[in-house]
Amino acid sequence: MSRYKIYSMNKLTKVAGVLAKNEAAVKHNIFGLGELNTGSSPYFSGASYLKGLVPSGDDVDVHVGSVSFEPGSHNNWHIHHDGYQIILVTTGEGWAQIAGQPAQSLKPGDVVVFHDGEKHWHGAKKNSWFTHLVIGKGTTEWLEPVNQKDYDQLDQQEEK
Numbered sequence: 411m412s413r414y415k416i417y418s419m420n421k422l423t424k425v426a427g428v429l430a431k432n433e434a435a436v437k438h439n440i441f442g443l444g445e446l447n448t449g450s451s452p453y454f455s456g457a458s459y460l461k462g463l464v465p466s467g468d469d470v471d472v473h474v475g476s477v478s479f480e481p482g483s484h485n486n487w488h489i490h491h492d493g494y495q496i497i498l499v500t501t502g503e504g505w506a507q508i509a510g511q512p513a514q515s516l517k518p519g520d521v522v523v524f525h526d527g528e529k530h531w532h533g534a535k536k537n538s539w540f541t542h543l544v545i546g547k548g549t550t551e552w553l554e555p556v557n558q559k560d561y562d563q564l565d566q567q568e569e570k
């Protein structure tokens with residue numbers, strides 16, 4: 411591990427001057443943080459990390475992985491085609507929203523199913539790191555970013 415990596419792993423994240431929640435729990439989660447998820451980064455609002463656990467193949471036709479988000483990081487609206495996606499929250503706090511429905515506040519133990527063709531997004535709360543397992547099948551169609559004002563309002567509503 412490089413000196414920079416050790417430094418960055420130990421440097422605590424602040425959001426608006428406040429120490430972000432659940433950083434150590436996410437970085438040391440039981441499945442591992444994985445690598446920076448550069449392949450999907452054009453479709454994420456911030457950094458995410460991907461730890462592949464089971465690749466899909468001829469024998470097992472679903473893929474399983476663990477995705478971690480830095481505070482405030484979430485993906486764009488997107489659709490899983492010819493399959494589905496199930497997320498199982500392991501660490502931290504986040505949001506998931508299916509188009510036309512209110513966003514759902516997520517904590518460890520929560521499970522959300524996104525069915526074939528359902529437009530949705532998921533990711534961290536503004537001030538918390540977040541990890542969910544993903545079990546999925548099919549292809550992903552990436553759409554527009556989540557409106558920043560709408561995202562910001564989620565945490566504000568919760569603080570009331």
Ligand code: MN
Nearest residue numbers: 488495524532
């Ligand atoms: Mn999804």
